[in-house]
Amino acid sequence: MNERTYLDHNATSPIRPEARAALLAALDATGNGSSVHGEGRASRATMEAARARVAALVGADPRGVIFTSCGTEADTLALTPHYRRGEEALSLDVLLVSAVEHSAVLRGHRFAAEQVEVLPVDARGRVRLDALDAALARHAAAGRRMLISVMVANNETGVIQPVAEVARRAHAHGALVHSDAVQATGRIPVSLAALGADLISLSAHKLGGAPGAGALVLADPDLRPAAVFAGGGQERGLRAGSQNVPAIAAFGAAAERAGALVDAERGRIQALRERLEDALRCEFPELVLLVGDVDRLPNTSCIALPGVPAETFVIALDLAGVAASAGAACSSGKVAASHVLSAMGVSERIARSAIRLSLGWSSGEEDVDRALGVFRRVLPGLLRRRAAA
Structure with a gap:
């Protein structure tokens, strides 16, 4: 596997x-x-x-x-x-x-x-x-x-x-x-x-x-x-x-342990997130990065592929080996338009397409490498399906 x-x-x-x-x-x-x-x-x-x-x-x-x-x-x-x-x-x-x-x-x-x-x-x-x-x-x-x-x-x-x-x-x-x-x-x-x-x-x-x-x-x-x-x-x-x-x-x-490492992990994880986001922005201009210009947690990215349902996006990533999520995890597996993004005035088309990528203490450069590889394999197919819809 x-x-x-x-x-x-x-x-x-x-x-x-x-x-x-x-x-x-x-x-x-x-x-x-x-x-x-x-x-x-x-x-x-x-x-x-x-x-x-x-x-x-x-x-x-x-x-x-x-x-x-x-x-x-x-x-x-x-x-x-x-x-x-x-x-x-x-x-x-x-x-x-x-x-x-x-x-x-x-x-x-x-x-x-x-x-x-x-x-x-x-x-x-x-x-x-x-x-x-x-x-x-x-x-x-x-x-x-x-x-x-x-x-x-x-x-x-x-x-x-x-x-x-x-x-x-x-x-x-x-x-x-x-x-x-x-x-x-x-x-x-x-x-x-x-x-x-x-x-x-x-x-x-x-x-x-x-x-x-x-x-x-x-x-x-x-x-x-x-x-x-x-x-x-x-x-x-x-x-x-x-x-x-x-x-x-x-x-x-x-x-x-988290308290002892919080400053070091914060900087390390933010660097990983920025590398992931920069690569996705560069290679896939169709992706929308939400709230990229505001103070946020160092580990969290919220992205959308407008016109592709979040559930479809998450499942495609999962089948290719990347675990991501749409909305909150406490929703009994249900995927709907995010109330958070709706409250921010994000259009329903984007809100229904948004997924979350979140890194953590165990994340490393190899995770970013593998994730980018999966995006390169998965996104062209999702874009073709969107165009045919």
Whole structure:
């Protein structure tokens, strides 16, 4: 079988060796972290070591790291109208989200539909700060308390949002700020303090950990969203149920490794992406590179072959040995026009043709070489089919 080229790190990244070793070690151990015997205490120590490593990755207090099963669960935990800060109850009236958020934010919140307002984005996919200002002023004047959710970087285009500026403006009106940092963490430096957010969501398998672990990270450990799961007192009462210790151990190891290498990997991966994009632009002028002129993640390219359905494009690449994707990976295999590109004002013809190429920690020059070879074999056939349609 020919060697395959994996260009779908934004869906999931291969597990790092350090994370795999931590996962296997935890699988070989026995003990529930809620038990008081020696095995239970050892399991608890494994989790707390991982908690400290995840906290260090984003500059947080370990007490503010609440482990979940994934980034989607972390988003759902954060996006509730019911909070407490110490003994004080905080009741929120409105959720403001950008139009390009992941479906975990757009549909995974716990607000009633009439409490949600979607903020428009500009042609490059960045939330419009003038629309944010207008919404903040309007709701504040009506005495409504707000929660704002704007992602650090988009999963489809890689576009980086002005979260720090969003937080500054939102806090001036007494609003809380959540940011989905799932795609950004481990690919660019992410600091909770620099973002100014009150809560951020993370996912282990996006940065080289194992599936089955995520985290909601609180800037103030005394801030407590209403729990999604009731039951035991795990995760400071915010996430009931026995923790997935092996996946959490792998999360900690991946976080530590990703944090140590983030600057070096950022530059190396961006060079690979630029080489791939430059070659595709030069050899295939029919391709459209979306958001090529805006600050974005170093690993992400969003391209389109207008008139060729994204599903057809992805399948052709897959059959030739390249794994890519269309839209978000959390769509149960369904390919439709991207809501992200539609919100940016991209024409439906291009939006329905757009695919994503995403590199990662395991990518190398040979991946770019093989990918370019596949494009050279596949695109002429796709262009002939388009012309005959």
